[in-house]
Amino acid sequence: MKKTIPALVTIILLLSLVSALCGVLDRKGEGPRSIESVRGETVLLYGEGPYRHMSREVALQGVAQDYVTLFIALPLLAFSCYLARRGSLRGHYLLAGSLSYFLVTYLFYLVMGMYNELFLAYAALAGASFFALAFTLASFDTESLKGSFQTDSPVKPAAFFLIFNATVIALLWLSVVLPPLLDGSVYPRSLEHYTTLPVQGLDLGLLLPLSFYSGLLFVRKDPRGYLLAPVYLIFLSILMTALTGKVIAMEMNGYPAGPALAVIPFFMLASWGLSAALLSKVREPGR
Secondary structure (H helix, E strand, O other): OOOHHHHHHHHHHHHHHHHHHHHHHOOOOOOOEEEEOOOOOEEEEOOOHHHOOOEHHHHHHHHHHHHHHHHHHHHHHHHHHHHHHOOOHHHHHHHHHHHHHHHHHHHHHHHHOOOOOOHHHHHHHHHHHHHHHHHHHHOOOHHHHHHHEOOOOOHHHHHHHHHHHHHHHHHHHHHHHHHHHHHOOOOOHHHOOOOOOHHHHHHHHHHHHHHHHHHHHHHOOOHHHHHHHHHHHHHHHHHHHHHHHHHHHHHHOOOOOOOHHHHHHHHHHHHHHHHHHHHOOEOOOOO
């Protein structure tokens, strides 16, 4: 906590600052242009900056997330690292949740973003976030966490929300993937010129099961739930803020967000509210 994690956090802060600023400010390129995908569909490319070879719809979402990373995730990561170094349990939770956001964000950038000059930065960010998160989670004394929460902590609402989140988002993604499989067309419209659907795949395979499992452990008052559930809620709060930014960017640029326009902001507000409620019930060491 005194050396390794702050060093990794410093790397994450610097590289994500550069990467996000490039996404927001870099406008080099020939501008929007249309291409034909290997599946014969016409795709409008963004044509500017590091996202120039991404479709315009997806690139606009990336820029929106970069703003959230710059103005919310980066300050929160720096502040939480400061609190954690001072021995704050709330700080440790905030740090783990923030690092989870950076890990997932740059893992997605690494596997979804069309290859660009920031590739090595994305790789370094994914690696630094992974190890910083692993070390931070290992620093918790899991068996004592249950006693660190007041008896009136909103355990059940938080737990059921995590289970609900996993269920609803899974159904949302399945509504994208299943219809083309059932009607024989195979490829969803949102696939555009990409090789696969990494967001839906990683959500369905990893993140949503983790949300469900964290909620299940928490509602059973398993000690592991007192580690996983608050961390996941903090991570979800930042992620849903980024997704809300993406939804707004889509709507402002003429791309209908569909059910996500109502679902995502609701999850954002619920996540922040439950995260704040849980953290307010944490007993700090020595108090």
